[in-house]
Amino acid sequence: MIEIPRACLTADEIAEANLVEVIDHHKIGCLSTDLPISVRIMPVGCTCTIIYSLYKENNVEIPYEIAGLLLSAILSDTLIFKSPTTTEKDKEVALALAKIVNVDYEKYGMEMFKAGTSLDGFSIEEIVNMDFKEFDMSGKRVGIGQVMTLDIDAVLSKKEEFLAYINATEFDMLVLAVTDIINEGSYLIYKGEDKVISEAFSVNATQGVFAEGVVSRKKQLVPKLTDAVKNI
Incomplete structure (x- = not known):
């Protein structure tokens, strides 16, 4: 198995997959096997x-x-x-x-x-869910989607459409990070309290705000949001 999913695998899923080895660079979640396997993390x-x-x-x-x-x-x-x-x-x-x-x-x-990174032909829903993960942060259901593109304006021009979709979800908080690899940061479109975004990224929270230097979900988006949700 390459890249362990965050969600726990059931015994039936592991048996069906015939899991014999894990190679990954993420933190370990819950993973159980009937027999010893090779693991390289x-x-x-x-x-x-x-x-x-x-x-x-x-x-x-x-x-x-x-x-x-x-x-x-x-x-x-x-x-x-x-x-x-x-x-x-x-x-x-x-x-x-x-x-x-x-x-x-x-x-x-x-x-x-x-x-x-061209997003031509993709719907709003497809873009939000293109690279999407769900987290539990202090009892809140939080979703974080990330999309990397060189055509930032094309995404931000549809900000209201993204907001309509995001706000209609059942998540307590949902953040779409539109990552600009040239300028090394992410534009944030979100469902949730402004003060959480402000606290997490040291910005004046508004829809589409640019979080300078924020390009990694694992190392930046998740820990910063986790701390902000916990502290507010």
């Missing part, structure tokens, strides 16, 4: 950094196509090393993979984001 920015290490540890040559996929995943997960989740190991591995596929990782990364 490291505090790095991308699971593919760990997969690269496994190739090297087992003296297996990385094929060109696989190297390209691993590099793409690392650049995506670390936002071309701009995310606070990035480690020196991620950078080291990405540079090694870039040599295998003979690309300039920065140029390739930007081209990849341009191609992969």
